[in-house]
Amino acid sequence: MSATATTRKPGIGHSLSSWANQHRKWVLAAPAMAFVALMIVFPVGWTLYLSVTDASGSVRAESDFVGLQNYLTVLSDTERFWPAVGRTVFFTVGALSIEMVLGMAIALLLWRPFRGEKWVRVAILLPLVATPVAVGMMWRLIFEPNIGFANQLLKWMGLPAQPWLSGQDTALPTLMFVDIWQWTPMVVLILLAGLTSLSDEPEEAAHVDGANAWQRFWYITFPLVMPTFITAILLRGIDAIKTFDILYATKGKGGGSFHEVETLNVYAYGLSFDYNRYGLSSTVLILFFLMIIGCIWILTLRKKRSSL
Amino acid sequence: MTTTTAPAVAAEVTAPKPLKRRKRGGGYKLFRVTMLVLVVITFVAPIIWMLLASFKTNVDIYNPAAAFNFTPTLGNYETVFGQANYTQYIFNSFWIGLCSTVLSLILGLPAAYSMSRFVMKKSAALVLLARVIPGVSLLVPWYFIFSNMRMVGGYEVLILSHMFVSLPLIVYIMMSFFDSLPIELEEQAQVDGLTPIGAFMRIVLPLSVPGIATASILSFIFSWNNFMFALVLSGSRTKTLPVAIFDFVAYASIDWGGLMAAAVVVTVPIMVIALFTQKYIVSGLTAGATKG
Numbered sequence: 001m002s003a004t005a006t007t008r009k010p011g012i013g014h015s016l017s018s019w020a021n022q023h024r025k026w027v028l029a030a031p032a033m034a035f036v037a038l039m040i041v042f043p044v045g046w047t048l049y050l051s052v053t054d055a056s057g058s059v060r061a062e063s064d065f066v067g068l069q070n071y072l073t074v075l076s077d078t079e080r081f082w083p084a085v086g087r088t089v090f091f092t093v094g095a096l097s098i099e100m101v102l103g104m105a106i107a108l109l110l111w112r113p114f115r116g117e118k119w120v121r122v123a124i125l126l127p128l129v130a131t132p133v134a135v136g137m138m139w140r141l142i143f144e145p146n147i148g149f150a151n152q153l154l155k156w157m158g159l160p161a162q163p164w165l166s167g168q169d170t171a172l173p174t175l176m177f178v179d180i181w182q183w184t185p186m187v188v189l190i191l192l193a194g195l196t197s198l199s200d201e202p203e204e205a206a207h208v209d210g211a212n213a214w215q216r217f218w219y220i221t222f223p224l225v226m227p228t229f230i231t232a233i234l235l236r237g238i239d240a241i242k243t244f245d246i247l248y249a250t251k252g253k254g255g256g257s258f259h260e261v262e263t264l265n266v267y268a269y270g271l272s273f274d275y276n277r278y279g280l281s282s283t284v285l286i287l288f289f290l291m292i293i294g295c296i297w298i299l300t301l302r303k304k305r306s307s308l
Numbered sequence: 309m310t311t312t313t314a315p316a317v318a319a320e321v322t323a324p325k326p327l328k329r330r331k332r333g334g335g336y337k338l339f340r341v342t343m344l345v346l347v348v349i350t351f352v353a354p355i356i357w358m359l360l361a362s363f364k365t366n367v368d369i370y371n372p373a374a375a376f377n378f379t380p381t382l383g384n385y386e387t388v389f390g391q392a393n394y395t396q397y398i399f400n401s402f403w404i405g406l407c408s409t410v411l412s413l414i415l416g417l418p419a420a421y422s423m424s425r426f427v428m429k430k431s432a433a434l435v436l437l438a439r440v441i442p443g444v445s446l447l448v449p450w451y452f453i454f455s456n457m458r459m460v461g462g463y464e465v466l467i468l469s470h471m472f473v474s475l476p477l478i479v480y481i482m483m484s485f486f487d488s489l490p491i492e493l494e495e496q497a498q499v500d501g502l503t504p505i506g507a508f509m510r511i512v513l514p515l516s517v518p519g520i521a522t523a524s525i526l527s528f529i530f531s532w533n534n535f536m537f538a539l540v541l542s543g544s545r546t547k548t549l550p551v552a553i554f555d556f557v558a559y560a561s562i563d564w565g566g567l568m569a570a571a572v573v574v575t576v577p578i579m580v581i582a583l584f585t586q587k588y589i590v591s592g593l594t595a596g597a598t599k600g
Binding site: 017018020021024025026027028029031032033035036039040041042043044046047050059060106109110114118119120121122123124125126127128129130131132133134135137138139141142144147149152181185186189190192193194228231232235238242244245248249265268269272273278281282285286288289292293296 | 340343344347348350351352354355357358361369370372375414415416418419421422423426428431434435437438439440441442443444445446447448449450451452455456468471472475479503504505508529532533535536539540549550553554556557564567568570571572574575578579581582583586589590593594597
């Protein structure tokens, strides 16, 4: 911006600068807002439009307006759509609740200072920054039924081998485990930030009153850290429901040959780019988007109530 | 145990507290250390396993007896950098991450500042909406538009699409950073004769270097790790590393050693960055989370 360089010179530069300064609220925000409008709002509008057309095949092909036909097709599809909704809910709720419980436990473990704290923090940061596709491949080797470490571990413990990722019933829980491995650290970091910002006094008062460790956590610390806890659910939940990378990287198109890990995101991606049925996939995406917004709305209501 | 905190505790006057604290002494400490070791092993062991496998021949990978007892080989890395051409993909990932981060900073910093100082709740919500939208729903229209402009497969499209992730992230992190910066400094600068925008450029930005570092590192990592956008929008020349790994298994039987070496090539640079910038990454990931 040339505004600062020309402040001392009278003339056109000066008036431009003073105009920019007077309207700085929008001058500063406009470029980013324009980008968001062009790259996000407009595409979402286009998706809405595609969802009422029969667009498919080539991107240059003509498409016709079909009204709510796609919505009827999708909502009555009990073969792919509703099972995908079920898997999305199962994956998100399952992984998220275990991540929250484990995250809270590990955060409490790390809360009070100890020697070697820095190294433990580095260790929990590593899964978090690792590339999800690479993480998927790493676990694919570990869970390989014949040569993987997981089955070897079971053998040492005298337990029967599992098919893990290649089993129709075990694939999704295995991927939930991978998600939990990678993202529990995120929950730990957020909750730890929340715990560290708490004052010591309420807990110490409870201490003096003779409350035991569990009572101090359940009646004092947990309610105090609740707003952060709900923020963590929100942040992690939004990402968990959209999980794509590890599912697609380990099971490929359609979420495996029986669609065993096909969540809504994988289904919508497949409809778009593996089968080129853009109209139908846009409908799935709009419904998916509404579902996410609904969840966020419920959680923020909950959060407002708890922080009162 | 109380040994490390003893001086601080002893310095305080209240009697009951040190007594109670001593109660959770030995047993609790042992439990805590055990659990901490368990946590570290759980998170680090799979990564070490991947590292080990990347130095093994496929024969050793198939042999349980050679889990730790094997002759290391660089053969897998020769495959990855030789016939698999990973040097090109490393450059692609790096270049796309760098450009999308720099461009997002240029757009995002003034916007975050304005949204923080003028409390533009609705505009901020619009930018943050980008974190909520499923990426696929943007990919379809982008693919329509950019294939009609014959831009699919170019760096420009990839940089633009990765900005969809980095711009909201930067705005989100920098908003909470600017919120914490005292406004008096800017007011003083304006009394001294700077224009408001001048105060932003010369006073606020230099003071925001830690925040900008946090936002840039995270934005680069998110771009580096992004898979879906490049899966659709990249060409064979502009492929990024995650897509290259995915393609590694797309053909015939899996070369596990090569695959693990490829996975190491993608993850290790990011982990090294994380090791040295730990503080920034943590503050960025938890930005705004504790405000309630």
